[in-house]
Amino acid sequence: MQIEDYLLTPGVSHGRSGRALTSLGTVVHYVGNPGSSALANRNWFENGSGGANSSAHYIVGLNGEILRCVPENECAAHAGKSYGAEWTEMSKTNNSRFIGIESCHPGADGKFNEQTTNSLVELVADICLRYKLNPDTDVYRHYDVCGKSCPLYYVNNPVEWTALKTKFKEKLHQLTIAQEAKLDTPPAADDNAPSNWAVESWNWAKQNGVVDGTRPTAAATREECAAILFNFNTLLKKE
Numbered sequence: 001m002q003i004e005d006y007l008l009t010p011g012v013s014h015g016r017s018g019r020a021l022t023s024l025g026t027v028v029h030y031v032g033n034p035g036s037s038a039l040a041n042r043n044w045f046e047n048g049s050g051g052a053n054s055s056a057h058y059i060v061g062l063n064g065e066i067l068r069c070v071p072e073n074e075c076a077a078h079a080g081k082s083y084g085a086e087w088t089e090m091s092k093t094n095n096s097r098f099i100g101i102e103s104c105h106p107g108a109d110g111k112f113n114e115q116t117t118n119s120l121v122e123l124v125a126d127i128c129l130r131y132k133l134n135p136d137t138d139v140y141r142h143y144d145v146c147g148k149s150c151p152l153y154y155v156n157n158p159v160e161w162t163a164l165k166t167k168f169k170e171k172l173h174q175l176t177i178a179q180e181a182k183l184d185t186p187p188a189a190d191d192n193a194p195s196n197w198a199v200e201s202w203n204w205a206k207q208n209g210v211v212d213g214t215r216p217t218a219a220a221t222r223e224e225c226a227a228i229l230f231n232f233n234t235l236l237k238k239e
């Protein structure tokens with residue numbers, strides 16, 4: 001997964017709040033502008049979003065590109081508005097709780113194409129892995145947190161949203177297994193590092209020219225032993 005940095009300029013766009021965010025989940029959106037590119041939507045944020053001064057942390061484009069617009073540790077303005085009484089209390093704090101992801105779409109129905117879907121799945125799973133989030137309970141549609149018809153296609157077709165969540169879960173499962181495999185692998189031995197117990201003496205011998213600093217754990221030949229003694233003797237004479 002490749003993420004390109006297109007951070008919004010602090011002070012220029014109100015989309016950079018500067019307020020600290022500790023993510024408790026992530027909210028998926030659709031841009032609502034069929035065929036528009038991720039960069040065009042990013043620039044729309046940069047220029048004040050037509051007075052709405054909205055923003056999101058990430059925008060996933062039609063070619064699967066992922067643009068980062070706001071750092072994850074800073075609140076973005078993507079889910080703050082309430083569209084129904086029942087969401088009022090929760091939606092007040094949405095921007096202080098969630099990472100926002102905008103997704104581009106080719107048509108007016110708001111369905112994500114394959115490239116956008118694949119990158120969105122990678123991004124959401126990666127966020128879930130890093131913040132220990134559960135796709136079942138911590139990944140929301142904009143609709144779920146304040147009732148807006150966003151992402152439109154996945155509000156109109158709940159089955160498709162469920163299918164998307166399944167993809168998030170499958171990808172997270174893969175990433176978790178990969179991470180565990182990595183943790184199980186011992187770090188590659190550094191051929192030029194001495195054993196822990198020998199660090200002090202090895203560094204002393206190296207700094208004083210008694211050994212040449214290579215192959216710390218290899219056996220020494222008789223001529224190498226002679227060279228070490230010779231070097232040590234030279235050191236004593238110097239002192």
Ligand SMILES: [Zn+2]
Pocket residue numbers: 028029030078142148150151
């Ligand atoms: Zn939205």
